[in-house]
Amino acid sequence: MLDKILSIVGVIVGFIQLIKQFIELVEVPGHGEEKKQAVLELIGASYDHINSVITLPISKDKVLALSDNFIDILVRIYNILGIFRHGTAK
Secondary structure (H helix, E strand, O other): OHHHHHHHHHHHHHHHHHHHHHHHHHOOOOOHHHHHHHHHHHHHHHHHHHHHHOOOOOOHHHHHHHHHHHHHHHHHHHHHHOOOOOOOOO
C-alpha cells in the first residue's frame, strides 16, 4: 500500500516538474494567456507521445484540466517569489 502511494506521489511530482519546465521554456514578459496555451499544447503533445508508447490510465482531457490548474498555481508562486517580473519593458 505504501509503495503504491509513493509511486503515485512520484508521478505527481514528475508531472509538476514537467509543467514547471514548460512554463520556464515559454517565459517571456507579458502574453500570459498565450503562454499558458503554449504550455497546454506542449503537455498535450507530450501526452500523445507517451500514450502512443504506453497506455496511460488517465484521459488527455483530465491531464489538461489538471495542468491548467497547476499552471495557475505555479505562476502565482513565481509571481509571489518575484521570479516573474511584471512591468514595462525598457
